[in-house]
Amino acid sequence: MSKTVLVIKWAVFILIFITSSALCQYDMVEIDNSVFGDPARPPSVFEHDAHNENAGLDECNICHHVYEDGKKLEYESSEDMYCSDCHSVKSENGSPSLRKAFHMNCKGCHLEQKAGPVLCGECHRK
């Protein structure tokens, strides 16, 4: 194998590694709150991968759910969408507002599991 081919192979490998790690929220440390325009609180602390490892979550749709007619679809998941695709800043069509959706998804589960932050300042850290 010539040296050039080897370099190209490595370059492609590194490129794939970088893009894939970017796509899988490898470095996500907080919730993107830019959709709120003028957010009232600091963005919620959230380390995606560390959280899921810590909580022992294997199924994406535990958080990335899909609801139809008020019922959660057991085998559907929505990790290819933004939360704000369904949950707008103001509540619409019976779907909770974005703020409420975040709070219910995070705090609701934390209260059920009796683990994880539930007070305002435990996520919205100054």
Place this chain on the structure above:
Amino acid sequence: MHTIYQFVSGPLAWIAFILFAGGCIYRVAALLHTVYQKERFIFSYMSWRHSLNSIFHWIIPFASVNSRKHPVMTVVTFVFHISLILVPIFLLSHIVLWDEAWNITWPALPDGLADVMTVLVILSCVFFLARRIVLPEVKYVTSASDYVILAIVAAPFITGFYAYHQWPGYSFVMILHILAGEIMLIAIPFSRLRHMLFSVFTRAYMGSEFGGVRHARDW
């Protein structure tokens, strides 16, 4: 932590709101019942015009002689009462809890403004405390319960201010804050904080008696 939070924000909150609402209804009903039983003649000279006139003159700063005689007290007491009522009702983090529990929501005060108003409530409490200690005419009519009531009112605001700024011991102070708020709610109908309910009746009665019987102003 989760168990304590769920207890103070669940069953204890229910107890506090039920005692607050039930206590308020009971207090007003008992007041009217007592007057009806013992001094029924008062109803003969109660008048809407004199009542509203009195309430109006005492609810506007400097519209009564007494409020003009004590300008500092007037400014402090109006700033205090307005902030005391508006901040808990229109605080964003409180509205979020109403939204989660009851699916109801309303516009919030900006957090920065609510923070300033909270400081004003705390400073007002310091002013009221100093006034009780320093002014002889106030000191004379002060008993231990006055200090307890002042502490009950100041506590939710001191703990709320501390928690909002997320200083050390945040979670512990948050629990204290919820408890302090519940104690204050319960104390409203069952302590002299009941003037929140009775002040309109006091003014209506005084206004009517002064206006209708003595033909004088009560402001």
